[in-house]
Amino acid sequence: MQPPEKTQGEDVTVPVVSGAEAGKIARAAFVGTALEWYDYFLFGTAAAIVFNRLFFTELDPTAATMAAFATFGVGFAARPLGAVLFGYIGDRVGRRPALLITIVAIGVATGLIGLLPDFGSIGLAAPIMLAILRLVQGLAVGGEWGGAMTIAVEHAPIEKRGRYAALVQVGSPVGTLMSSGAFALVLLMPAEVFDSWGWRLPFLAAFPLLLVALYIRLKVEESPIFNELVKLEERAKIPAVDVFRLAWGRLIVAIMAAFLGVGGFYVMTTFVISYGTTTLGMDRQLMVNATLIAAVVQIGVILVIGRISEKIGPGRMTFIGGLVTAAAAFPLFWLIDTRNPAAIILAVTLGIGLLSVAYSVTGALLTELFPPKLRYSGVALGYNLAGALSGFLPLIAVALLGVSGGASWTASVLLIVVSLITAAGGFFGERLRVKDKAIVK
Template identity: 75%
Template sequence: MTTMTPPGGEVAVTDKEAARIARAAFVGTALEWYDYFLFGTAAALVFNRLFFTDLNPTAATMAAFATFGVGFAARPIGAVIFGYVGDRFGRRPALLTTIVMIGVATGVIGLIPDYGSIGLAAPIALAVLRLVQGLAVGGEWGGAVTIAVEHAPPEHRGRFAALVQIGSPVGTLLSSTAFSLVLLLPEESFDAWGWRIPFLLAFPLLGIALYIRIKIEESPVFEQMVDLEERAKIPALDLFRHAGGRLVVAVAAAFLGVGGFYVMTTFAVSYGANTLGVDRSVMVNATLIAAIVQIPMTVFAGRIGERFGAGRMTVAGGVATAVGAYPLFLLIDTENPVAIVVAITVGILLITIAYAVTGALLTELFPPHLRYSGVALGYNLAGALSGFLPLAATALLSASDDQSWSVALLLAGIALITAVGGLVGSRLRITDDRLVTSAHS
């Protein structure tokens, strides 16, 4: 473990202050992921039918997932842009910008006419707005985790980083709930206007999240970097020059938390509804239940990570997911609603063992002057790879004559990559303990 000790005075932080900042970061992140997950569900249930209607069912689903993947491809670009803003001008302005971008883009998706109304312009507009979403999310998560961790006492960073991670299941919970409710509508009403309601809700939710987030203060670590004139001129360039190996480790460590999640949710919803013929509401409700259970699991795993280390927790989560991948898909193949709920819930819980500590692990891989860029780019390069996993899983399923073992093998591979990332990452930790000291209240 390396300790970074910049010259100058120390900055005291308290658990109370850290909790307030982490909650503000969480609220914004929950909205970000609500918007992002909403698109994934719609890609599986709506966009394939209403925006790619000239294609056969399999090709339409793959085209919808390809549009879904566009957002992930844009995320590393967003990470570079907002990493520059966050490391040069402050974590706070970067986070305010990202939340506005994704909230507006998601709301506008609810206003786009479908293919039957405006033809090819419909899927093009969908792809452009997905691109905007991707750019914003590219800077959101890394900034939220960074500002939460940098306000936290060093010995309690795991729990506050995990609090930001709860934004993911809460976002899933909100988006799944919204879709579950509109799926109660008659099919004609759902296709005509019902699916748009969850997207339009992004506008009022944005107002609430922005009101809460605008009150957060700048990171004390960043403020001290300004005082000490330690900011990197071009953070991304310095990152590749001096911390390229750490970036690779960050990508590997984050891979399961993003990619595995989308295999067990976005792909699983499509697989159950479109391949197995299971009722759509069963699949969506399974992700809803999994999200509820994931929240306490994230808190628990974050606390345990403080004791055993984020790297060890990442290894444990990766190995457990790899072992469980095939049995989980066997349960889904039964087409039994209870078995499907159990499979998706257990799958998400196994992934969460690693996901809960991803923020803590990644922030400890990079020094403060490169932290926003390193965390954001590492996580979102993993996201760029992950975004096309539902598409890859669909292709593997087709190539294997709809045999789910092929997708289980893909999930196991992702999990083992993350286990290796956790193992290496635990040996590359950087702390700035003397830059930020604890002062409990």
């Protein structure tokens, strides 16, 4: 593992902004990120209970589910490309312009999914168009989270970055809550109404939500650290290339550290919803409601862990989160296998709560792994390469069920592997953190 690079701008001095200003920026970043994850998570839930039936109609149930999850994974595969594209804009032109473009792209793509005809109406064109819109979602998300986290952290007082980074992370459970809540409501409709047009409503809601988020984002000021880089003429010419060339060790650590928060989450939500409904025969409403309750708990975990990480360090917290999640993997799926509704809700809630220990500090750790002039690109690439690797985990988990004859132990092993990778990322990440030097103006 390479030591911290001393020649990449880590000694850049930056102005300190007030706590009130930092809070304003973090809240604006949170609103946009909540919309981003609402849009993105809708697809995951729909892949498990809608797209497999309406867009891959001619396949048997298992093959249709795998095809829907493969389309789901396309978005993850596109995210590193979005990280390169918007990382270039964010590190060269500015954090703010990149954030505005990404939020418009994902909002429009999500809304259009709600307007798509299904397989019964236009045949093969339906899943193809669905995959294209998922691709656009992936490109936009590839730049959105990294930019939101970067601009929030760069506005925050250095000693309080943990709490402001955590506030942006709260956008994930809020997005989950919104998307799962939207589906929980439309699932109350009669089955034929839900299949006909009810499932479209959560996607169409992306249009008005986009207008609200865009209005708030337009008020966000550029990062003071980026402005300082412009003054010092220290911007990288091709940031993504410099990340791979000069900070490849840091990038590997970032991918490892982010792996559980992304991949583990989709194992405990997208895969568990599918496993519960298809393999265990549980009610769809129960599985969706479990993610709703878990999302509420996750909000509290993120906010508390964000504060604690300011004392012990985000890398150490990531290490702890990875270990405790690995230890809980088998017990979690044993609870799910009981088919007891209360046990299933408890398992999903505990699982998401535990993996959120590491996820809470992912933003704080990744932003301090990269120096300012490579930060947007480095953070976006690290997080989204982790996403690209883990986006197919639900598909892998479903495939492994076939190997185990429908037994959940393969999913438990998969979650353990992901957790231990992130624990290692936290261990090395704490030792590679880059501290910005602040000056008071």
